[in-house]
Amino acid sequence: MLDKLIRKKGGREAAETPEGQNPGTREVPEHIAIIMDGNGRWAKKRALPRIAGHHEGMKTVRKITREANLLGVKVLTLYAFSTENWKRPKPEVEFLMKLPDEFLGTYLPELIEQNVRVEMIGDYESLPPHTKRAIRRAMDETAENDGLILNFAMNYGSRAELADAVKSIARSVDEGKVRPEEIDERMISAALMTAHLPEPDLLIRTSGEVRLSNFMLWQLAYTEFWFTDTLWPDFDEAALREAIDGYQARNRRYGGI
Numbered sequence: 001m002l003d004k005l006i007r008k009k010g011g012r013e014a015a016e017t018p019e020g021q022n023p024g025t026r027e028v029p030e031h032i033a034i035i036m037d038g039n040g041r042w043a044k045k046r047a048l049p050r051i052a053g054h055h056e057g058m059k060t061v062r063k064i065t066r067e068a069n070l071l072g073v074k075v076l077t078l079y080a081f082s083t084e085n086w087k088r089p090k091p092e093v094e095f096l097m098k099l100p101d102e103f104l105g106t107y108l109p110e111l112i113e114q115n116v117r118v119e120m121i122g123d124y125e126s127l128p129p130h131t132k133r134a135i136r137r138a139m140d141e142t143a144e145n146d147g148l149i150l151n152f153a154m155n156y157g158s159r160a161e162l163a164d165a166v167k168s169i170a171r172s173v174d175e176g177k178v179r180p181e182e183i184d185e186r187m188i189s190a191a192l193m194t195a196h197l198p199e200p201d202l203l204i205r206t207s208g209e210v211r212l213s214n215f216m217l218w219q220l221a222y223t224e225f226w227f228t229d230t231l232w233p234d235f236d237e238a239a240l241r242e243a244i245d246g247y248q249a250r251n252r253r254y255g256g257i
């Protein structure tokens, strides 16, 4: 079983242990990002169509959102649809574009009850109208909630996000609002779709794949990675707690140096 925590040397802890927090201990991660992989493989193992895996994966979204909220996680970013996913067979893309409406139609009352706020990063405008309507309604109906932020990366690509940020800063230079020598890491972070969110403390990727797939490339610079062979539809509350335990244990050892 591949359950591996890979941590970038010289991570944030070396430079910025939050005020008053013992560097040797670690609270629950403030922001967890998840690449929800393995849905197609889950279906294939059961001789089911791929869309059955996506549908089962949607139930896991509900389960993990509830557990993360109970554990005190503040932001949960879920990679639901990448800009590359448009290349999949048309029927599969059409099914995926209906999932937000199905998920919210079923679970939005529960999310509201849990004080969850729904947000999205990615190219919203290029989504089909029915998909946009469902997401917009969920964001509007949960806008006042101040519990866990459930942030869906939809039609999202990190390189496209960075290119848009560069264009925005270049326009500011053109308009004389910014001088080139003023451009720094903070300005770039502030131009990203995640400007209002803390950077992820823990990235989880399921199904044994060990790559980032154009996901939050800038934001993950100091994030700890947890890779597990578990397929997303099988990833349950215990698996989430195991990843968080791994994250916390890692820092206790590191803090001991």
Ligand SMILES: Cc1cc(N2CCCCCC2)n2ncc(-c3ccc(F)cc3)c2n1
Binding pocket: 036, 039, 054, 055, 057, 058, 061, 079, 080, 081, 096, 097, 099, 100, 101, 103, 104, 118, 134, 135, 138, 152, 154, 232
């Ligand atoms: C495209 C897609 C795929 C999708 N899968 C289920 C989870 C596994 C990954 C692929 C399939 N899920 N699950 C929930 C959503 C969703 C998105 C936005 C939103 F506001 C509310 C729910 C979703 N969207």
